[in-house]
Amino acid sequence: MKLVNDIPARMIYNGRRWRVTDTPTRLRESVWSVPLEHHHGLYGWRFQATDPAGESIVFDVYRAEDDWHVHRAYA
Template identity: 65%
Template sequence: MSATEIERDLTIWMVDDIPQRMFYAGRRWRITDIPTRLRDSIWSAAPGRAVGLYGWRFQATDEGGESYVFDVFKAETGWHVHHAWS
């Protein structure tokens, strides 16, 4: 398993306030497990700066069958991927 720490914009579609689909890195993804809410989590959003973030952890699969686990968070500018594991 490899981990990637990134901060990229993404679009998330929610159903009853739970992530169902997303568009990220030029690909469409389906959420393929039960998302875990990450409330009151403290992640390092930038080196040396900890920020309380609201987010989710879930597995998503693209149209080609490639799956990753994503940690995503909502910031003032929209949704972002914080980590992705393959």
């Protein structure tokens, strides 16, 4: 995922390029459905992104030790 000023701007998901097309919302630990003892300090973002064909999806993404991961995608 590419951040601009520490805010998501674009990413690759499922082999497609996505551009963030709304104002991302910061997500904190309390919203994740994962065991927090394994993910202390987990944070992420929720945002709508649009691909070049015009399809838009809302994504919940989180930062793990190695990279960003899509937790959930809402079509």
